[in-house]
Amino acid sequence: MTSVIHDIGYRHYDGKRLGRAYAVRSLFTHNLRAAYGLGRPVKAKIMPFLLCAIMLMPAAISVAVTAIAAQVGAGRDVQLIRYSAYAVYLQPLIAIFLAAQAPVIASRDLRFHVTPLYFSRPLSRLDYVLAKYGAFTTALFILLATPVTILYIGALVTKQKHIGTHTVHWLAAVAGCLLFALVLAGLGLVVAAFTPRRGFGVTAVMAVYLLSTTAVAAVQGIAENQTQFTVAQWAGMFAPFNLVDGVQVWALRAKQSAPEPPPSGIGGPVFTLLCAALIVGCVAILYLRFRKAGAK
Numbered sequence: 001m002t003s004v005i006h007d008i009g010y011r012h013y014d015g016k017r018l019g020r021a022y023a024v025r026s027l028f029t030h031n032l033r034a035a036y037g038l039g040r041p042v043k044a045k046i047m048p049f050l051l052c053a054i055m056l057m058p059a060a061i062s063v064a065v066t067a068i069a070a071q072v073g074a075g076r077d078v079q080l081i082r083y084s085a086y087a088v089y090l091q092p093l094i095a096i097f098l099a100a101q102a103p104v105i106a107s108r109d110l111r112f113h114v115t116p117l118y119f120s121r122p123l124s125r126l127d128y129v130l131a132k133y134g135a136f137t138t139a140l141f142i143l144l145a146t147p148v149t150i151l152y153i154g155a156l157v158t159k160q161k162h163i164g165t166h167t168v169h170w171l172a173a174v175a176g177c178l179l180f181a182l183v184l185a186g187l188g189l190v191v192a193a194f195t196p197r198r199g200f201g202v203t204a205v206m207a208v209y210l211l212s213t214t215a216v217a218a219v220q221g222i223a224e225n226q227t228q229f230t231v232a233q234w235a236g237m238f239a240p241f242n243l244v245d246g247v248q249v250w251a252l253r254a255k256q257s258a259p260e261p262p263p264s265g266i267g268g269p270v271f272t273l274l275c276a277a278l279i280v281g282c283v284a285i286l287y288l289r290f291r292k293a294g295a296k
Contacts (some may be wrong), residue, residue: 063154186282
């Protein structure tokens with residue numbers, strides 16, 4: 001039997017091979033855009049941009065009130081919202097954004113079974129996880145840091161006193177926003193990655209936030225009624241917003257915004273180490289989850 005080679009018109013690719021770094025960068029950009037519905041239908045943009053607009057409103061109102069107070073001579077340094085407190089005060093809005101958009105980043109590839117296609121390129125599982133984690137962290141950081149920066153710009157425009165102090169507090173708050181984004185993005189992606197259904201993912205992320213916040217608030221209330229203030233302070237590390245606020249209080253010297261500060265002494269270092277462990281643990285869980293999904 002004679003073998004025959006048929007020329008069916010395929011041509012070799014002779015162009016530039018962009019490699020692994022380009023693949024990671026493209027995946028990061030794609031997921032960052034997806035977090036805000038960019039490149040998707042209009043209805044996908046409504047929720048993220050609506051939440052962004054609502055997040056900006058308190059900052060804009062604060063700047064307007066400060067400007068009016070300066071104009072009428074009511075005194076300067078009128079600041080309705082502290083920089084470091086913004087995320088804690090508006091945590092329900094942030095939680096809604098987290099619940100709505102985490103499944104977009106974590107579950108769509110699982111739902112459409114496209115993860116093996118990503119791993120057929122020069123892209124490792126860790127690259128894939130870090131690109132998605134980084135994109136969602138960046139999306140949350142933009143959501144959190146933009147209103148804080150508007151507050152700072154308002155302080156500059158209205159010529160507040162002690163602008164150097166404002167600058168220090170703003171920089172510390174931006175660092176706090178990054179920590180909030182890292183912790184919340186990790187938790188949201190981990191929860192959403194275990195269900196390919198977006199509706200289930202939204203419900204699961206919101207349930208984790210509500211249960212942890214409600215349980216911690218109940219424990220703290222009971223402990224305070226029984227004058228067990230140390231117990232109330234330690235309980236705060238089991239709610240993500242309270243945990244990060246504790247790190248802000250200890251490491252960034254911010255004023256307390258959560259109901260209870262971290263315990264004195266080793267409380268601050270423990271809260272900080274728990275934050276770091278949480279971030280690393282979320283990356284590890286996501287790696288294991290997507291490695292399993294990519295093997296199918």
